[in-house]
Amino acid sequence: AQKVTQAQTEISVVEKEDVTLDCVYETRDTTYYLFWYKQPPSGELVFLIRRNSFDEQNEISGRYSWNFQKSTSSFNFTITASQVVDSAVYFCALKDSGAGSYQLTFGKGTKLSVIP
Amino acid sequence: DTAVSQTPKYLVTQMGNDKSIKCEQNLGHDTMYWYKQDSKKFLKIMFSYNNKELIINETVPNRFSPKSPDKAHLNLHINSLELGDSAVYFCASSQVGREQTQYFGPGTRLLVL
Numbered sequence: 514a515q516k517v518t519q520a521q522t523e524i525s526v527v528e529k530e531d532v533t534l535d536c537v538y539e540t541r542d543t544t545y546y547l548f549w550y551k552q553p554p555s556g557e558l559v560f561l562i563r564r565n566s567f568d569e570q571n572e573i574s575g576r577y578s579w580n581f582q583k584s585t586s587s588f589n590f591t592i593t594a595s596q597v598v599d600s601a602v603y604f605c606a607l608k609d610s611g612a613g614s615y616q617l618t619f620g621k622g623t624k625l626s627v628i629p
Numbered sequence: 630d631t632a633v634s635q636t637p638k639y640l641v642t643q644m645g646n647d648k649s650i651k652c653e654q655n656l657g658h659d660t661m662y663w664y665k666q667d668s669k670k671f672l673k674i675m676f677s678y679n680n681k682e683l684i685i686n687e688t689v690p691n692r693f694s695p696k697s698p699d700k701a702h703l704n705l706h707i708n709s710l711e712l713g714d715s716a717v718y719f720c721a722s723s724q725v726g727r728e729q730t731q732y733f734g735p736g737t738r739l740l741v742l
Contacts, residue, residue, distance in 0.1 A: 546728055552670075558719060558733035565728065602670055608728075616662070616674040616685055617731055624670075 515540045517607050519620035526595050527628050534590045534623045536605030542566075545609040547581065547588045548617065553601040561603075564588060595627045632656050633734035635720050641740045642710055650705045650737045652720030658732075660684075660725050661703035663695060666717040666736070675718075678703050679725055710741045 516539040526532045538547065549561040562572065564581050572579045576593045592599050602624045606617040633654045642648055654661065662685075663675040676695040677685035683695070692708045703720060720734040 548730065550733075556717065556738075557735045558721075560730055560732060563728075563730050604672065616677060617664075617672075619672040622670050622672075 515545075515607050515609050515618045517605050517618055517620035519603075519605055519623050521623045522621070523624045523626070525626045525628060528597060529594050531591060531593050532595050532625065534592075534603050534605075534625065536588045536590065536620060538586050538588065538605070538607045540607060540609045542609040545607060548606040548608070549579070549588075549590050550604045550606065551601045552604065552622070558604075561590075592625075595625075597627050597629050600625060600627045633720060633722055633732055635718075635734040635737050637737060638735060639738050639740075641742065643742055644710055644712060646710050647706070647708045648710060648739070649707070650718055650720075650739075652703045652705070652734055654701055654720075654722040654732075654734075656722055656732065658722040658724050659700050660723050660729075661697065661700075662721040662723075662731060663703065663705050664719040664721060664733075666719060668716070672719070676703075676705075707739075710739075712741050715739055715741045 518537045545566045547564045551559045551561055569581050578591045580589045602622045604622045605620045636651045660679045662677045664672050665675050666672045674687055675689045678697045681697045694706045697703045717736045717738050719736050721731040723729040723731040
């Protein structure tokens with residue numbers, strides 16, 4: 514069965530610091546998809562990125578970057594020069610095959626607080 | 630333009646009542662979902678519908694019944710509400726296929742008193 518672990522429950526950083534949110538996943542499939550979502554204090558879930566298991570290239574989008582490593586089953590998320598607006602709960606999620614192809618398995622989330 | 634919308638945004642009700650939450654998507658997707666987020670922020674799938682057919686029905690009490698009148702709508706009806714049903718309920722939609730991204734509605738915050 515699939516599983517996503519976000520070991521960091523809460524992280525606090527001072528504005529402009531870099532921060533990395535960890536995500537470790539488990540799946541028996543060779544083809545799967547990984548996602549990150551952001552849930553700001555207003556409560557909505559905002560899609561950030563999707564990564565395919567066969568594409569290990571790291572991705573950068575502005576201050577956000579993602580490091581996907583199949584060897585360690587990790588898909589970590591780094592925010593560079595953090596800002597107060599980055600304060601949110603961040604969820605890593607996995608989708609694999611079978612019934613799992615219709616559902617996201619979420620980690621428990623990491624609450625990031627950026628202090629001005 | 631709202632992609633996935635839910636009504637109501639907040640719902641406060643008494644134990645034992647029956648209530649419905651509505652979800653609509655204008656993305657042209659053919660798969661819709663309901664997720665429950667508990668007080669610890671844990672998100673778990675409840676139901677998934679593809680082309681108006683139920684695909685996933687996780688271990689959810691049968692007091693919860695999803696209804697999909699068409700591909701753009703997936704409503705959630707809850708009978709005999711219990712205190713433990715208090716949570717945030719999210720609707721989501723995607724195209725069919727495991728590679729597809731799910732887009733979420735704003736959530737409905739249900740409080741059962």
